[in-house]
Amino acid sequence: MADRLAGLLRHYSLSARVFHSGAFCGQHHYAAPHGYIHLVRRGPITARSPVHEDLLVTEPSLLFYPRVASHRFVAAPGDTAELLCAEVDLGASTGNPLAMALPSMLLIPLADLPGLGPTLELLFAEAERDQCGRQAAIDRLCELLLIQLLRYLMDGRLGATGLLAGLADPKLARAITAMHDAPQTAWSLEALAAQAGMSRARFAAAFKDAVGVTPGDYLADWRMNVSCTLLKQGRPVAVVADRVGYGSPNALARAFRVRMGCAPRDWLAQQRGDASLSGS
Missing domain, CATH: 2.60.120.10 (Jelly Rolls)
Known part of the structure; x- marks a missing residue:
């Protein structure tokens, strides 16, 4: 595995x-x-x-x-x-x-x-x-x-639904791990199903049942999480976009607004402001 x-x-x-x-x-x-x-x-x-x-x-x-x-x-x-x-x-x-x-x-x-x-x-x-x-x-x-x-x-299959349930399933774990390892890859449903060794329809249903979200939604959330981590590390927006599979800073900004409600630079400024307040 x-x-x-x-x-x-x-x-x-x-x-x-x-x-x-x-x-x-x-x-x-x-x-x-x-x-x-x-x-x-x-x-x-x-x-x-x-x-x-x-x-x-x-x-x-x-x-x-x-x-x-x-x-x-x-x-x-x-x-x-x-x-x-x-x-x-x-x-x-x-x-x-x-x-x-x-x-x-x-x-x-x-x-x-x-x-x-x-x-x-x-x-x-x-x-x-x-x-x-x-x-x-x-x-x-x-x-x-x-x-x-x-x-x-x-x-240990702690819960019936969620990431732990997905990682506990050997087939689904292969697809989830592939997304974690390479968020920059243009993963299609077919490619993720191939990682799991399952048909497209069976994989989509099994993933939703186990993890609680669709593969596409999980990948989008994971890319946003990685983007936030890289932005906090001081990476330029263009570098972050490339690292998480968006073709340009504008594409990342559009996805960021949908998921996070603001542009990457605005989010980062807010995080830095919160950190300054907590440290004061």
Whole structure:
């Protein structure tokens, strides 16, 4: 099977920063503008958030908030839990479709993640040692853990509809991966169906049923997402147009107005203004 993550990771950076490892007592509120991953090595703790009901976590577990979601952990008086916590960024703020397809929160017992066992053991061991390079090591290990978790989630058919469902289907995954890897290609429905090894009609129906949108709409959205990423990187509009398969800056601008409601330069100015306000 083609690498289902390569194209996504090429356009959207994945990062993690571990900020706590060890005993946890009392309570703590997590409300920064990014995602979080929490590894509960020993409970009990109660997780509270507007995005889910109160959860009492008693066994070693992974709690994953892939997007911004305010939440609070509470340990009862006299209880001391043990946690490893990290800030994570999957590119949700810049439109990574995989980050947007994930549930608001996932709670998975570590016993259900045997494939992540060696990475978890090394992560916990590094976190316990006070050695040079510790922070860099545990951050990189947490990023590896995230990639392994995404593999697990793609294979687990978490939802009946959406990008994860499409990537879980071997045939559809080939077409989706082709779009991710080469947004500049003039993909026709016939060409995408050929990537999937399906007839045109069967592919169109299967894609819509699994992903929830037509192949053409998904490709248009993906091109817009990549365009936004490239514009934020400072690429000229002409270069962006070429990278995402539009024949000219004017063609990109027309598509951009349809999808985003404004011209590329206006959108970029707005993004820079928002960033200045958030940093002030």
